[in-house]
Amino acid sequence: MTNLPENYQKKMKDLLQDQYGNYLQSFSNPVAYGLRINTTKISVEDFLKISPFHLKPIPWTTNGFYYDENDKPSKHPFYYAGLYYLQEPSAMIPAQVLPIEEGDLVLDACAAPGGKSTEILNKLNGSGCLISNDISASRAQALLHNIEKWGCQNVFVASEDISKLSSFYPDTFDKILIDAPCSGEGMFHKDPSLIKSWIERGNQYYVSIQKEIVKSALSMLKEGGQMVYSTCTFSKEENEDIIDYMLSICPQLKLLSIDLYDSFERGIQHPECIRIYPHKVKGEGHFTTLLQKGEKQSKEKQIVSINSIQNEWIQDFFSHVNKTFSNGTFEIRKEKLYFIPNFNTKRIRLLRSGLYIGDCKKNRFEPSQAFAMHLKKEEFDSTIDFSKEDERVIRYLKGETIQVSSKLKGWVLICVEGYPLGFGKIDKGTIKNKYAQGWRWK
Numbered sequence: 001m002t003n004l005p006e007n008y009q010k011k012m013k014d015l016l017q018d019q020y021g022n023y024l025q026s027f028s029n030p031v032a033y034g035l036r037i038n039t040t041k042i043s044v045e046d047f048l049k050i051s052p053f054h055l056k057p058i059p060w061t062t063n064g065f066y067y068d069e070n071d072k073p074s075k076h077p078f079y080y081a082g083l084y085y086l087q088e089p090s091a092m093i094p095a096q097v098l099p100i101e102e103g104d105l106v107l108d109a110c111a112a113p114g115g116k117s118t119e120i121l122n123k124l125n126g127s128g129c130l131i132s133n134d135i136s137a138s139r140a141q142a143l144l145h146n147i148e149k150w151g152c153q154n155v156f157v158a159s160e161d162i163s164k165l166s167s168f169y170p171d172t173f174d175k176i177l178i179d180a181p182c183s184g185e186g187m188f189h190k191d192p193s194l195i196k197s198w199i200e201r202g203n204q205y206y207v208s209i210q211k212e213i214v215k216s217a218l219s220m221l222k223e224g225g226q227m228v229y230s231t232c233t234f235s236k237e238e239n240e241d242i243i244d245y246m247l248s249i250c251p252q253l254k255l256l257s258i259d260l261y262d263s264f265e266r267g268i269q270h271p272e273c274i275r276i277y278p279h280k281v282k283g284e285g286h287f288t289t290l291l292q293k294g295e296k297q298s299k300e301k302q303i304v305s306i307n308s309i310q311n312e313w314i315q316d317f318f319s320h321v322n323k324t325f326s327n328g329t330f331e332i333r334k335e336k337l338y339f340i341p342n343f344n345t346k347r348i349r350l351l352r353s354g355l356y357i358g359d360c361k362k363n364r365f366e367p368s369q370a371f372a373m374h375l376k377k378e379e380f381d382s383t384i385d386f387s388k389e390d391e392r393v394i395r396y397l398k399g400e401t402i403q404v405s406s407k408l409k410g411w412v413l414i415c416v417e418g419y420p421l422g423f424g425k426i427d428k429g430t431i432k433n434k435y436a437q438g439w440r441w442k
């Protein structure tokens, strides 16, 4: 049984009252594991047809499933194909309740390692643009990897303090998600090591950070824009009190109610908010609120612009690519080709602008790993598709040279069950491995 500090126990007893015994009891439940399907790459129905895992629907999501601990989905080629994200089931709620519409400009303010950003990208479905930001440079690297694996083009990955972003983008975003840094009380069951940090820092340490973050976010939200504030902690100071603080500094802000799944609880004094407790659902804890700044406005039409790059090697490569790009421009920066969405990011620290397509080397073009993840099998005219049981899949993911019986020559997109994993270069049945070094199977 987890050793909870005395003062934490007292707070939780006051909060939960007669449910406190059930809360303590929940520490002996097994941890619930979840995966969320990348609906940009595969429909839920199609994934269920090819999934080798023991899946059960997570009732508050449309594309989230519990899996069995022994399934080990992080050790499967489908994970490398970016077909799903592994996420704690209750953490699926914040992105789910943010009402994203086609063409929205969205900010995920505290995004790393990317659980919520990946779902926002699914909801944007290739339209609009996401700025996925995290102050921590090292966490932002993990964010970049997850975003690239997800395969989208309409995203910038930034690493800034959100207060700095706010000076560049007043009244800019249609939607903002703040999954705030918090004391993590909802994670004590899954990761008891967080209790030590709770003892050292308590709740107030986070309250001041959260206030700064929400103040900056509110100033970046457009009139009529909507915002989700969420934490994975139970303390009222870090949840409803932060909502009260937001209401006090932004008078036109209002709370919108969220459809309540049976076992969710309402917020303290704010019935529009939802509280998720581990003794009520199969998942850890979370708090989520949906807010709107003033009245909804009608939307301006997106500017559609597209250019082409006059480079023989790029054009030759693109003669094998059957896909159209929109709402952005192709740009070569330091010999790398990108497709960059229409959004001015000139003054912020970026880890990635849009889609990194490949490298313009002397007399040739080399497509990137990110571009392979972006393509669908039918969008490249030279593919080798393996079944998930084929031992060459793992060998490819390990970076080995592999043999196939094929007359193809040149760049090939290597797929598993029809879903791209990366590129290779084939000649006389030998595939030279081009799977990115840092992504390899360990």
Ligand SMILES: C[S@@+](CC[C@H](N)C(=O)[O-])C[C@H]1O[C@@H](n2cnc3c(N)ncnc32)[C@H](O)[C@@H]1O
Residues within 6 Å of the ligand: 109, 110, 111, 112, 113, 114, 115, 116, 117, 133, 134, 135, 136, 139, 160, 161, 162, 163, 179, 180, 181, 182, 209, 213
């Ligand atoms: C709860 S985690 C986010 C988890 C993420 N939303 C997900 O679903 O994978 C909070 C994040 O906030 C980031 N953070 C803390 N202070 C920040 C600030 N001032 N500006 C931007 N990000 C910040 C932390 O580095 C941390 O990664």
